[in-house]
Amino acid sequence: MKNRMTQVIAGATFAVGVAVATGPAFAQDADWPTSQINLVVTFGPGGSADRTARALAPELQEELGVPVNVINQDGGGGHVGFTYFTNMPADGSHFLLTSLNPYLANAIQDFDADYSLSDFAFINTQWNDSxxxxxxxxxxxxxxxxxxxxxxxxxxxxxxxxxxxxxxxxxxxxxxxxxxxxxxxxxxxxxxxxxxxxxxxxxxxxxxxxxxxxxxxxxxxxxxxxxxxxxxxxxxxxxxxxxxxxxxNDLETVPVLLGSMRGMAAHAEFKEDHPDLYERMVETYRTILEDEEFVASLETQDIGAEWLGPEETTKIIEENAEVLERFSGPDS
Structure with a gap:
């Protein structure tokens, strides 16, 4: 299993190298986006995360005016895809659109990953299991x-x-x-x-x-x-x-531990270096989920259309990660 995982990640790393070498360089912030945007799904085609991404892609394309492509990078419970994404340029050409929770926190714990939650700037989760x-x-x-x-x-x-x-x-x-x-x-x-x-x-x-x-x-x-x-x-x-x-009952509240949370995240570096562009993507995503016709189409596909926003999404994912870590031991 370890050799297989090494091979899979090596393949993803090779793909990263190719993408970095051939990917488009973005112009000034005012011109963003000038070329294709890629949505990285950390699971295979046909699943709930993939269906969410493929439903959202044409809406983003219409709002942003550039092609929006869906890339599946599955393996290791999401670890391969998260590794792929973190090695992509933090220039607004790639966004995660996948099942973020609990898979990101679990991958960090299970694989001693080179990335952490702080490497991601969460935007929203629209389809949340409870x-x-x-x-x-x-x-x-x-x-x-x-x-x-x-x-x-x-x-x-x-x-x-x-x-x-x-x-x-x-x-x-x-x-x-x-x-x-x-x-x-x-x-x-x-x-x-x-x-x-x-x-x-x-x-x-x-x-x-x-x-x-x-x-x-x-x-x-x-x-x-x-x-x-x-x-x-x-x-x-x-x-x-x-x-x-x-x-x-006058008792202390507990973290809201949700099941699979499917939504979008950017590179934290992208948010830090290009805060205006990050906010533009936030507002674009929010606008799309306020479109009643689009939301109705999602409902017919049994796809969620919630808006939690960056702050609430980040809070829940961080709190969930702490709880998952506390209960991950053999004696939990």
């Missing part, structure tokens, strides 16, 4: 606080299904910490797929699941949502956010 805390509809629990109190009163009796290594597994642990529920008071049962974890709660094998909300919609009638791990309530679920629940 976890739902959902109990079997036949259970008596109406609130998350009630579920946690029951866990304290009857330690070891309640069961929660998650997928190992998922944000759902970490979100239930964060909630337990916030409610001061002992780690052994709830049985966290792992399933190798989201489908299996959902089937378990729908069938009553477990009391609750913490898992991607979008994927749980098909069993909505068989479960009761108690909370969502998101920055705001989700349209498909009548449930408060986890932090709203915590605030209502």
């Amino acid at each position: 976890d739902v805390f959902a109990v079997n509809a036949d259970t008596p629990y109406e609130t998350l606080s009630g579920f946690m109190e029951a866990a304290k009163e009857n330690p070891g009796e309640l069961r929660v299904s998650v997928v190992p290594g998922s944000t759902g597994e970490i979100n239930i642990k964060l909630a337990m910490e916030a409610f001061d529920v002992p780690s052994d008071a709830i049985n966290i049962v792992t399933y190798e797929s989201g489908g299996a974890a959902r089937t378990a709660v729908a069938g009553g094998q477990v009391d609750m699941t913490v898992i991607s909300a979008d994927g749980t919609i098909p069993i909505a009638e068989q479960v009761r949502p108690l909370a969502v791990a998101s920055t705001a309530p989700l349209p498909d679920w009548e449930a408060p956010t986890l932090n709203t629940v915590l605030q209502e």
